[in-house]
Amino acid sequence: MADFDVIYIGAGPGGYVSAIRAAQLGLRVAVVEGRDTLGGTCLNVGCIPSKALLHATHLLHETHENFEKMGLMGATPTVDWARMLGYKDDVIGQNTKGIEFLFKKNKIAWLKGWGSIPAAGQVKVGDEVHNAKNIVIATGSEASSLPGVTVDEKTIVTSTGALTLAAIPKTMVVIGAGVIGLEMGSVYARLGTQVTVVEYLDAITPGMDAEVAKTFQRILSKQGLKFVLGAAVSGVKAGKTGATVSYKLRKNDSEASLDAEVVLVATGRKPFTSGLGLEALGVEMLPRGQIKTDDHFQSNIKGIYAIGDAIVGPMLAHKAEDEGMAVAEILAGKHGHVNYGVIPGVIYTTPEVATVGRTEEQLKDAGIAYKAGKFPFMGNARAKAVFQGEGFVKILTDAATDRILGAHIIGPMAGDLIHEICVAMEFGASAQDLALTCHAHPTFSEAVREAALACGDGPIHA
Numbered sequence: 012m013a014d015f016d017v018i019y020i021g022a023g024p025g026g027y028v029s030a031i032r033a034a035q036l037g038l039r040v041a042v043v044e045g046r047d048t049l050g051g052t053c054l055n056v057g058c059i060p061s062k063a064l065l066h067a068t069h070l071l072h073e074t075h076e077n078f079e080k081m082g083l084m085g086a087t088p089t090v091d092w093a094r095m096l097g098y099k100d101d102v103i104g105q106n107t108k109g110i111e112f113l114f115k116k117n118k119i120a121w122l123k124g125w126g127s128i129p130a131a132g133q134v135k136v137g138d139e140v141h142n143a144k145n146i147v148i149a150t151g152s153e154a155s156s157l158p159g160v161t162v163d164e165k166t167i168v169t170s171t172g173a174l175t176l177a178a179i180p181k182t183m184v185v186i187g188a189g190v191i192g193l194e195m196g197s198v199y200a201r202l203g204t205q206v207t208v209v210e211y212l213d214a215i216t217p218g219m220d221a222e223v224a225k226t227f228q229r230i231l232s233k234q235g236l237k238f239v240l241g242a243a244v245s246g247v248k249a250g251k252t253g254a255t256v257s258y259k260l261r262k263n264d265s266e267a268s269l270d271a272e273v274v275l276v277a278t279g280r281k282p283f284t285s286g287l288g289l290e291a292l293g294v295e296m297l298p299r300g301q302i303k304t305d306d307h308f309q310s311n312i313k314g315i316y317a318i319g320d321a322i323v324g325p326m327l328a329h330k331a332e333d334e335g336m337a338v339a340e341i342l343a344g345k346h347g348h349v350n351y352g353v354i355p356g357v358i359y360t361t362p363e364v365a366t367v368g369r370t371e372e373q374l375k376d377a378g379i380a381y382k383a384g385k386f387p388f389m390g391n392a393r394a395k396a397v398f399q400g401e402g403f404v405k406i407l408t409d410a411a412t413d414r415i416l417g418a419h420i421i422g423p424m425a426g427d428l429i430h431e432i433c434v435a436m437e438f439g440a441s442a443q444d445l446a447l448t449c450h451a452h453p454t455f456s457e458a459v460r461e462a463a464l465a466c467g468d469g470p471i472h473a
Contacts, residue, residue, distance in 0.1 A: 017033055021051060041120040194360060219364070413441035
């Protein structure tokens with residue numbers, strides 16, 4: 012008999028969620044994790060700590076920009092950076108301890124240390140080898156850098172170092188205008204840092220709805236962020252008081268440079284699979300470093316599965332969770348499934364940006380006839396009351412059937428509003444279904460209903 016029915020390598024959102032679900036389904040479960048705390052990148056140095064800093068700095072922004080408008084008078088608060096970082100660390104601790112409690116509650120063994128797979132059905136942690144009927148690789152991803160750029164996590168940092176800077180820098184260059192770069196850039200801009208974002212492409216948030224991206228850049232520029240687009244970074248050189256970023260503008264090959272106290276390299280992430288022994292096992296890999304899996308998340312080696320950032324698809328914690336739930340169901344003899352057409356993406360700046368399904372550009376490229384219903388938050392009473400009237404909700408539907416094909420929101424609480432549309436899409440709903448559903452007033456969600464109405468005869472408040 013195997014020691015465990017399944018051993019997970021990695022206790023991030025994919026691994027720990029899958030482990031809990033597998034335990035609920037009656038399997039004997041263990042999780043290998045080398046960090047001192049559970050939760051992986053997301054809870055320790057990613058999603059959760061960044062959201063804590065985004066929240067704190069948003070409230071600081073409100074005191075500077077909007078308190079007096081509401082008759083809230085008094086001295087503007089100053090920033091105690093050490094205490095703000097302490098608050099962030101407390102948030103991390105609460106969440107990671109919560110996962111540890113859930114492991115104990117569900118009788119999941121935590122094998123502390125870094126794992127490798129010497130053979131199918133075996134996981135080595137330290138000097139001990141544990142047997143398992145199945146192994147699930149949920150090792151997540153790590154920050155990717157640029158050729159010739161040496162990250163020291165002090166002056167030239169990834170998102171990990173950006174969460175623990177010794178002091179608030181006066182200047183920062185962010186390389187990459189994706190989710191991580193814009194979220195962390197937004198944090199420091201609110202703290203008074205002069206932030207310049209350098210992006211290789213000609214627009215921010217690559218792959219996002221073009222109208223949303225354009226509006227988003229305009230709003231962030233008003234908040235103080237500067238953008239250099241169409242710029243290929245050729246090098247980053249650290250000095251005594253900061254670093255110099257050299258780049259070449261793609262439109263005319265002209266060269267330029269920027270000096271900053273801190274440079275944040277936010278050029279994406281790559282699967283973290285080193286040290287597992289996959290090459291020796293003969294596990295088939297894809298060109299970009301992901302593990303190749305079948306429709307049931309199994310690799311070409313029987314009994315070895317992979318989920319989350321280690322395989323193809325968007326590198327999102329909730330995508331990993333969904334895959335974790337599905338693979339647990341499969342290992343328990345049930346039918347696990349992930350609907351990749353309904354995986355939302357969110358940027359947690361202010362305003363938030365949220366998207367699900369296809370963009371207008373994708374629909375045009377596919378030759379699909381569609382209709383776009385759009386409603387501005389300036390027409391939403393609740394949004395205007397909280398100084399967040401910029402942005403809009405856009406719903407895209409099939410021109411013939413009215414079935415919802417995608418949605419794109421930039422505005423207050425967009426990350427929460429998008430899920431109404433996700434549920435609708437999961438059930439194959441039409442825009443009319445949303446439009447005929449009563450929405451409480453006054454709420455931000457009324458903007459979603461108005462966008463749905465705009466797919467038909469038209470919105471009421473625009």
